[in-house]
Amino acid sequence: MKLRAIIIGIVALFIYSLIYFAYTYKSEVSQTVYEDSFFYYANNDSSAKKNSDSFLDSKNATNSNSSSPIVSYDTSLSETQENLTDISLKPSLKINHSLLDEYGNLPWTYPPDLYCKPKSFSFTDDEIKYFWNYKNYEKCKVEVLYEAEISPNSMSIKCANGASPEYFTDTRPERLGGPKIIAKWQKDLRDYPNSQYVMAKCNTNSIYSFVFNRFKKQIEDNAKIKSLKFSNNTRPLTVLLLVFDSVSRGNAYRSWPMVKDFLLNEITQKPFSEKFSFYDFANAAIPDIHTMDNMPQILLGLTLSQTESILKASTSGSSKFLEIQKKSIWNFFSELGYVTMVAHDDIFDYLPKIVGREILVDYVFTNFWKACLSVYGFQNHNTKQRCAGDQDSHYFSLNYTSQFIRNYNKSNKFVYMHSNAGHETSGNIKTVDKDLYEFLVSTLKFYDEKNGDLALFIVSDHGIKFSRLQFEDRGFYDARIPMTFMIMNKEMEENMAAKEILQYNQYQLLSRFDINLALKNVAYYPHGDLSKENYENLKKDYPVSDVVSIFREKIRNDRKCEDIKVPTFSCTCKDFEEINTSGSSEKKIIENLILLANKYIDIHKTKKSCKKIETWKVIKAKKFEMMSSKDGWDAFYDMTFIVQNNVIINTMANFCSEENKEGSKLPTTKYPETTFYIEKTNYYMQISHFEIEGNNKKEICLE
Ligand SMILES: *[C@@H]1O[C@H](CO)[C@@H](O)[C@H](O)[C@H]1NC(C)=O
Ligand SMILES: *[C@@H]1O[C@H](CO)[C@@H](O)[C@H](O)[C@H]1NC(C)=O
Ligand SMILES: *[C@@H]1O[C@H](CO)[C@@H](O)[C@H](O)[C@H]1NC(C)=O
Numbered sequence: 001m002k003l004r005a006i007i008i009g010i011v012a013l014f015i016y017s018l019i020y021f022a023y024t025y026k027s028e029v030s031q032t033v034y035e036d037s038f039f040y041y042a043n044n045d046s047s048a049k050k051n052s053d054s055f056l057d058s059k060n061a062t063n064s065n066s067s068s069p070i071v072s073y074d075t076s077l078s079e080t081q082e083n084l085t086d087i088s089l090k091p092s093l094k095i096n097h098s099l100l101d102e103y104g105n106l107p108w109t110y111p112p113d114l115y116c117k118p119k120s121f122s123f124t125d126d127e128i129k130y131f132w133n134y135k136n137y138e139k140c141k142v143e144v145l146y147e148a149e150i151s152p153n154s155m156s157i158k159c160a161n162g163a164s165p166e167y168f169t170d171t172r173p174e175r176l177g178g179p180k181i182i183a184k185w186q187k188d189l190r191d192y193p194n195s196q197y198v199m200a201k202c203n204t205n206s207i208y209s210f211v212f213n214r215f216k217k218q219i220e221d222n223a224k225i226k227s228l229k230f231s232n233n234t235r236p237l238t239v240l241l242l243v244f245d246s247v248s249r250g251n252a253y254r255s256w257p258m259v260k261d262f263l264l265n266e267i268t269q270k271p272f273s274e275k276f277s278f279y280d281f282a283n284a285a286i287p288d289i290h291t292m293d294n295m296p297q298i299l300l301g302l303t304l305s306q307t308e309s310i311l312k313a314s315t316s317g318s319s320k321f322l323e324i325q326k327k328s329i330w331n332f333f334s335e336l337g338y339v340t341m342v343a344h345d346d347i348f349d350y351l352p353k354i355v356g357r358e359i360l361v362d363y364v365f366t367n368f369w370k371a372c373l374s375v376y377g378f379q380n381h382n383t384k385q386r387c388a389g390d391q392d393s394h395y396f397s398l399n400y401t402s403q404f405i406r407n408y409n410k411s412n413k414f415v416y417m418h419s420n421a422g423h424e425t426s427g428n429i430k431t432v433d434k435d436l437y438e439f440l441v442s443t444l445k446f447y448d449e450k451n452g453d454l455a456l457f458i459v460s461d462h463g464i465k466f467s468r469l470q471f472e473d474r475g476f477y478d479a480r481i482p483m484t485f486m487i488m489n490k491e492m493e494e495n496m497a498a499k500e501i502l503q504y505n506q507y508q509l510l511s512r513f514d515i516n517l518a519l520k521n522v523a524y525y526p527h528g529d530l531s532k533e534n535y536e537n538l539k540k541d542y543p544v545s546d547v548v549s550i551f552r553e554k555i556r557n558d559r560k561c562e563d564i565k566v567p568t569f570s571c572t573c574k575d576f577e578e579i580n581t582s583g584s585s586e587k588k589i590i591e592n593l594i595l596l597a598n599k600y601i602d603i604h605k606t607k608k609s610c611k612k613i614e615t616w617k618v619i620k621a622k623k624f625e626m627m628s629s630k631d632g633w634d635a636f637y638d639m640t641f642i643v644q645n646n647v648i649i650n651t652m653a654n655f656c657s658e659e660n661k662e663g664s665k666l667p668t669t670k671y672p673e674t675t676f677y678i679e680k681t682n683y684y685m686q687i688s689h690f691e692i693e694g695n696n697k698k699e700i701c702l703e
């Protein structure tokens with residue numbers, strides 16, 4: 001019996017490694033290969049889990065050559081970049097808080113008694129190049145041009161090469177997650193008026209995609225009937241929740257120069273300044289850097305563990321998922337008479353783990369990307385550019401959303417669009433800039449004169465771990481402050497008396513639950529605002545007592561991470577913390593640091609006979625934790641010792657689980673390393689700084 005289990009285990013492990021290798025290989029290499037046989041497996045739970053964690057990808061991200069990630073990472077540590085590594089070891093620049101924030105131009109004028117003030121930080125241009133190491137992407141290219149005539153009932157494509165195009169479309173129910181959809185090419189276009197996407201092939205390298213949101217009078221009428229139960233108001237409200245996965249606030253400003261300019265400059269000038277306001281919540285906090293920790297809070301108002309305990313490992317298709325969607329934000333809008341839409345470009349099974357595959361809204365748009373995998377060979381974890389014909393993958397989410405808001409211009413409507421354009425660290429996120437900019441301009445123009453009120457949220461679930469920032473506190477703050485932007489029209493802002501409160505809340509410690517409650521608050525707006533009683537009742541549904549709608553209430557100045565269920569390791573209110581040097585783990589860390597310091601002396605000693613550290617006493621012991629223990633416990637230490645003859649020694653060291661050590665290793669010939677066990681886990685430590693106080697910096701010798 002036991003033997004059988006072991007054999008099954010070994011076989012499973014073997015198959016899994018094969019699949020994982022195949023997956024990694026394919027996703028990195030297959031630029032031209034459009035068919036893939038591994039995907040059938042890759043979507044199974046075990047590997048989907050592996051691939052759904054945003055930061056796992058990051059270790060293999062690379063600039064120069066995506067087909068050999070590890071190698072190119074190592075060789076890229078050339079002479080000049082090694083000097084940059086040394087830059088990364090310097091403590092963060094302390095910026096005068098009254099200066100403008102270089103990314104957001106948001107003056108850091110914190111209320112004087114604000115408890116949580118994340119350290120401000122900045123990166124030089126050279127550092128940005130080094131740390132993020134982004135690829136350059138170009139416009140998506142196709143060989144053969146086309147002309148299209150498109151109307152709601154017919155569509156015809158003329159290929160410039162004279163070929164008559166083949167078409168692929170289908171109308172199966174829209175379901176989140178895999179498997180991929182295999183294209184069946186046809187000479188004629190079938191069931192066009194009901195299809196949400198059409199792919200048209202002029203030749204193998206010229207396949208165009210078109211997406212369609214199909215207006216249905218019935219949907220408009222149903223929403224109207226529901227809405228009339230609450231009010232007779234005919235001025236519609238549009239609420240857009242655009243989620244860009246894995247984009248920190250800093251990364252949004254760095255990767256999207258056009259969007260940045262639009263938000264910070266164009267919106268504040270005519271014509272937009274007369275109609276719209278923009279807010280940038282610069283002090284948002286996250287429970288952890290994974291989608292699964294954040295989206296249940298934003299979408300359901302529940303923590304991940306609450307969600308999991310409700311679902312109790314339900315399998316796909318379980319009615320538990322339909323039950324949990326009763327708590328979803330789209331259901332909340334739907335009940336108040338909104339037409340609802342969800343677009344999701346993820347072909348993996350992780351959002352389905354919290355809400356199921358079937359989403360209860362009027363429009364779901366997601367099958368398109370399952371067809372993209374078979375037709376174009378990309379999925380949302382690829383580091384190669386994701387082109388569906390002449391447009392990037394995310395273009396279709398924005399285009400579909402634009403059509404939806406035009407089709408239902410008379411209705412209240414809610415959109416949750418989730419894009420994975422930034423879900424890995426190669427720099428694909430930069431391709432979003434132009435398309436998002438154009439989306440913003442056209443959307444604001446659409447709401448400028450008519451079409452009702454607008455509340456547009458552009459947020460992220462979390463930032464992402466970039467390996468070269470593994471032991472940088474600036475990297476910590478950058479990754480753990482997610483983008484949280486909001487645009488709304490001024491008329492609604494005035495009616496809600498929200499301006500001063502929103503301005504104030506931009507600096508306050510913001511939680512994911514606040515976003516959920518803000519959405520619920522604004523949902524009531526067409527119906528004459530939310531009563532105090534209803535508002536207080538809504539608050540009772542959260543697992544935290546300190547929750548506010550950002551439109552309605554100022555966040556308390558003394559709010560702390562623990563008040564909003566953000567664990568200490570993820571809390572951006574923190575700085576270096578003192579460690580308890582009598583703890584048994586800490587003792588072990590200190591002993592190993594002394595060992596490394598002695599090795600360091602050995603390597604760098606400037607005289608023939610230098611002494612080792614023989615006796616020592618800790619006089620400063622601080623650490624900065626970057627990752628939870630589950631994610632490898634990345635941390636760095638800053639310690640000062642007094643050794644024999646009253647000599648003072650300053651040291652710093654990087655620390656993480658053995659699996660994480662490749663991330664930003666320094667050259668080991670100069671910076672000694674070691675591994676050791678703490679409570680059955682193997683940890684890695686590398687000394688990154690060593691200095692004898694009073695000595696000339698270059699002089700490493702203990703007399
Ligand atoms: C993946 O899932 C499918 C369908 O559930 C199953 O038939 C297949 O055997 C699974 N593959 C692996 C490698 O577990
Ligand atoms: C990175 O790539 C290497 C070599 O292809 C592979 O062995 C390793 O498992 C990959 N790591 C991750 C986290 O994907
Ligand atoms: C990647 O490396 C391979 C093998 O060394 C080489 O043939 C290819 O041109 C490289 N690609 C890029 C984009 O540098």
Ligand SMILES: *[C@@H]1O[C@H](CO)[C@@H](O)[C@H](O)[C@H]1NC(C)=O
Nearest residue numbers: 078079080081082083084086
């Ligand atoms: C890098 O450091 C070395 C040694 O300190 C120095 O000689 C070299 O000029 C530096 N390179 C750059 C680009 O700063």
Ligand SMILES: *[C@@H]1O[C@H](CO)[C@@H](O)[C@H](O)[C@H]1NC(C)=O
Nearest residue numbers: 094095096097098099100108
């Ligand atoms: C910060 O800036 C303010 C205003 O420019 C200035 O008065 C103050 O001296 C500065 N503080 C530091 C520490 O540079």
Ligand SMILES: *[C@@H]1O[C@H](CO)[C@@H](O)[C@H](O)[C@H]1NC(C)=O
Nearest residue numbers: 227228229230231232233527
């Ligand atoms: C809408 O108007 C009708 C007719 O004036 C009125 O009877 C009804 O109560 C109104 N509905 C709401 C929700 O105010």
Ligand SMILES: *[C@@H]1O[C@H](CO)[C@@H](O)[C@H](O)[C@H]1NC(C)=O
Nearest residue numbers: 210211398399400402403406
């Ligand atoms: C959607 O994309 C198509 C093809 O690029 C374009 O012609 C159309 O104007 C777009 N629709 C909207 C509403 O942006």
Ligand SMILES: *[C@@H]1O[C@H](CO)[C@@H](O)[C@H](O)[C@H]1NC(C)=O
Nearest residue numbers: 234235236409410450451452
């Ligand atoms: C919706 O669009 C139509 C056509 O452009 C326009 O006539 C109508 O006024 C719009 N509805 C609203 C409520 O603005």
Ligand SMILES: *[C@@H]1O[C@H](CO)[C@@H](O)[C@H](O)[C@H]1NC(C)=O
Nearest residue numbers: 579580581582583584585586
């Ligand atoms: C430090 O750790 C020791 C040993 O675990 C414990 O006895 C002591 O209470 C701790 N001190 C503080 C201040 O936490």
